[in-house]
Amino acid sequence: xxxxxxxxxxxxxxxxxxxxxxxxxxxxxxxxxxxxxxxxxxxxxxxxxxxxxxxxxxxxxxxxxxxxxxxxxxxxxxxxxxxxxxxxxxxxxxxxxxxxxxxx
Amino acid sequence: xxxxxxxxxxxxxxxxxxxxxxxxxxxxxxxxxxxxxxxxxxxxxxxxxxxxxxxxxxxxxxxxxxxxxxxxxxxxxxxxxxxxxxxxxxxxxxxxxxxxxxxxxxxxxxxxxxxxxxxxxxxxxxxxxxxxxxxxxxxxxxxxxxxxxxxx
Numbered sequence: 001x002x003x004x005x006x007x008x009x010x011x012x013x014x015x016x017x018x019x020x021x022x023x024x025x026x027x028x029x030x031x032x033x034x035x036x037x038x039x040x041x042x043x044x045x046x047x048x049x050x051x052x053x054x055x056x057x058x059x060x061x062x063x064x065x066x067x068x069x070x071x072x073x074x075x076x077x078x079x080x081x082x083x084x085x086x087x088x089x090x091x092x093x094x095x096x097x098x099x100x101x102x103x104x
Numbered sequence: 105x106x107x108x109x110x111x112x113x114x115x116x117x118x119x120x121x122x123x124x125x126x127x128x129x130x131x132x133x134x135x136x137x138x139x140x141x142x143x144x145x146x147x148x149x150x151x152x153x154x155x156x157x158x159x160x161x162x163x164x165x166x167x168x169x170x171x172x173x174x175x176x177x178x179x180x181x182x183x184x185x186x187x188x189x190x191x192x193x194x195x196x197x198x199x200x201x202x203x204x205x206x207x208x209x210x211x212x213x214x215x216x217x218x219x220x221x222x223x224x225x226x227x228x229x230x231x232x233x234x235x236x237x238x239x240x241x242x243x244x245x246x247x248x249x250x251x252x253x254x255x256x
Contacts, residue, residue: 016215029223031202047137051214059214064142066198066206066223068179074219075209092137 010085010103017079017103019051021087022072029065045092046071052086053079079103142205147197150205151233154195155240160233163188163241168232170247174224177249183219188236191216195235199244200228224249 006023023046030043043065050060058077079085081103088098141153148158169183184194194216196206202225209218216234224230229244 027223057212059209059211061207061209061218062138062142063207064203064205066201066203068221068223072181072219072221074183074217075211076215076217077213078215 004099005097006087006089006099008085008087008099008101010083010101012079012081012083012103015078015080016076017053017083017085018074018076019085019087020072020074022070023049023089023097024070025089025091027065027067027069027071031065043092046089047092049073049087049089051075051088052084053077054084055086138208141208143203144205145203147199147204147231150197150203151195151231154197154205154208155193155233155235157240160240160242163234163243166232166234166241166243168230168243168245169219170230170245172246173248173250175250177224177226179221180224180247180249181219181221182230184217184232184234186216186234186236186241188216188234188241191234191236193233193235194218195233196220196222197231197233198222198224198228199231201225 006021008021010017010019025046026044028041028044032041034041045065046063048062051058059075083103084100085103086098086100090096141150144150144153152158165188166186174180191211193208193210195208197204198206206222227248229246231242231244233240233242
């Protein structure tokens with residue numbers, strides 16, 4: 001697996017920052033079966049995604065199993081070029097990652 | 105240790121055991137993920153769990169951008185935006201999914217705009233619920249899902 005679990009792009013236009021993010025994650029529902037062994041694959045999915053803008057929480061999402069594999073996420077908030085954006089996620093096993101980037 | 109035990113349980117006895125086990129683990133978790141709402145099997149209880157009420161005013165100020173026909177139910181792009189003022193949360197529900205609640209976005213000053221990709225079991229309505237000034241507004245859009253078909 002690649003080192004980074006996520007890609008984040010943030011762009012400012014007219015005072016609004018658009019964040020686009022891709023997270024690589026299997027988002028397993030816990031309902032699917034392994035095709036070879038027939039065993040049910042345990043659920044493994046992202047529960048929480050949050051975004052901080054200059055250290056202040058602007059968005060916090062709770063996800064269920066119905067978000068697609070390798071989730072894509074986009075949202076907007078008021079901000080300017082050069083601001084710090086930090087996106088973090090956590091899955092149901094407690095694993096997580098975060099990435100900080102600058103608004104372009 | 106506890107987590108290892110929890111994982112073992114999950115693999116051994118499947119989802120039912122997992123529901124029980126993680127239910128017990130909730131107080132230990134730092135984040136209280138809304139287990140009840142995400143496990144709800146019908147729209148009304150999913151909504152109640154997610155936003156605290158199952159009634160919302162139908163509003164034309166919420167827009168759902170999603171394909172009319174999704175060839176692959178595993179990846180349905182959905183964009184929700186609203187012109188309502190001070191939207192504090194956006195909740196996405198797919199009516200006929202086994203567990204209808206898909207995601208809830210709590211916005212702390214962010215714009216009323218969320219775009220993501222979701223899984224849909226079959227043709228169903230997508231419901232978007234926006235919270236604005238303590239009130240709830242909703243709208244819906246039907247997405248046809250043709251699994252493995254040619255898009256017809």
